[in-house]
Amino acid sequence: MVRAGPVGTHLSASGLDIFGDLRKMNKRQLYYQVLNFAMIVSSALMIWKGLIVLTGSESPIVVVLSGSMEPAFHRGDLLFLTNFQEDPIRAGEIVVFKVEGRDIPIVHRVIKVHEKGNGDIKFLTKGDNNEVDDRGLYKEGQNWLEKKDVVGRARGFLPYVGMVTIIMNDYPKFKYALLAIMGAYVLLKRES
Missing domain, CATH: 1.20.5 (Single alpha-helices involved in coiled-coils or other helix-helix interfaces)
Structure with a gap:
């Protein structure tokens, strides 16, 4: 009433x-x-x-934000990551990496690995759905990634669970409406 x-x-x-x-x-x-x-x-x-x-990952759970890894991962898939330093990086592995000057980590596949005798590893990545490798995404003058750039390695995923996050980021009014509904629900539950 x-x-x-x-x-x-x-x-x-x-x-x-x-x-x-x-x-x-x-x-x-x-x-x-x-x-x-x-x-x-x-x-x-x-x-x-x-x-x-x-x-061992600074961000153990991430959401795929683009279609660059289709058909392996789709926009909105939730990835579970590990990043144990003793595990070697191999071609074919899917990594999440940060590039200097970019805020959002990128999820792509390792396509080439160069190991030096002293144990240093450099590698090149590419999105499965992209035509070219990621050298255009790296900072200017950078041709290879190193282990320090890796946030984590994909170990599992839940399809489309992250769409809620994408919708809330794309439509901020939806986020506030959802928070208001949840708050109202809690208050109504408490009264009953």
């Missing part, structure tokens, strides 16, 4: 008046809600940091 008052429309009857619900809470309830939220955030951070330690 929606009640109209002299100031405007109030949605407290449907449970969507968030500020009204906050005003009704005593200090102990409010502290409890803040503490619950802090526990959820810290738990997520601990899980993320634990995955970083277990996988």
